[in-house]
Amino acid sequence: MADIRKQLLCCFNNSLPGTDAHLSIAPIHRRGDIVNEELKINAVKSSVLLLFYEKQNKPHLVFIRRPRYNGVHSGQISFPGGRWEKTDKSMYHTALRESGEEIGIQPNLVKYTGKLSDLYIPPSNYIVTPFVGIYTVKPEFDPDPQEVDGIVEVPFDFFLNSDALTEVKITVRGSETFSTQAFVYHDNIIWGATAMILNELIVLWKTTVE
Numbered sequence: 059m060a061d062i063r064k065q066l067l068c069c070f071n072n073s074l075p076g077t078d079a080h081l082s083i084a085p086i087h088r089r090g091d092i093v094n095e096e097l098k099i100n101a102v103k104s105s106v107l108l109l110f111y112e113k114q115n116k117p118h119l120v121f122i123r124r125p126r127y128n129g130v131h132s133g134q135i136s137f138p139g140g141r142w143e144k145t146d147k148s149m150y151h152t153a154l155r156e157s158g159e160e161i162g163i164q165p166n167l168v169k170y171t172g173k174l175s176d177l178y179i180p181p182s183n184y185i186v187t188p189f190v191g192i193y194t195v196k197p198e199f200d201p202d203p204q205e206v207d208g209i210v211e212v213p214f215d216f217f218l219n220s221d222a223l224t225e226v227k228i229t230v231r232g233s234e235t236f237s238t239q240a241f242v243y244h245d246n247i248i249w250g251a252t253a254m255i256l257n258e259l260i261v262l263w264k265t266t267v268e
Contacts, residue, residue, distance in 0.1 A: 162200025
């Protein structure tokens with residue numbers, strides 16, 4: 059994992075692709091709201107953790123599947139993370155705390171490597187700050203059943219393949235259906251804000267490392 063940490067640190071020495079990387083795979087009908095500065099004024103602050111770790115001698119990223127519930131992100135695949143609390147020392151602390159609560163990692167075993175661009179999520183009125191870190195030991199995930207329906211582990215090199223991104227049809231709230239780009243790993247569809255955040259890291263990686 060020393061190599062990937064060195065490569066990630068190198069990535070974060072460069073300028074972030076930001077909004078361009080987000081919008082390039084965002085659902086078309088959401089793009090205007092995503093960049094609407096007025097909508098962001100009262101947005102709820104939150105953060106997520108893109109956690110790298112070694113599995114089968116390859117760098118992996120961990121995702122969670124949200125439980126089914128009566129809400130805008132029901133059943134979706136996302137990064138661990140959540141809402142900022144007043145007791146949090148920083149947005150990075152929020153990402154570590156929430157990830158510890160959701161998937162059972164130990165925050166003190168995460169090595170910080172960088173911060174990606176904030177992303178506004180119109181359906182939930184959240185503004186998300188993504189952080190990237192590396193877990194220094196083999197993780198033993200312990201998901202909270204109230205917040206996590208399942209753990210999804212994906213080798214990072216999958217996302218670097220040109221055919222990882224594909225067009226899919228998504229149905230939300232049981233009736234609203236639209237087409238959007240998504241990363242599809244086996245039966246796991248990673249789309250929306252999670253895909254946009256991930257795409258910024260991929261673009262940054264490809265312009266720096268490859």
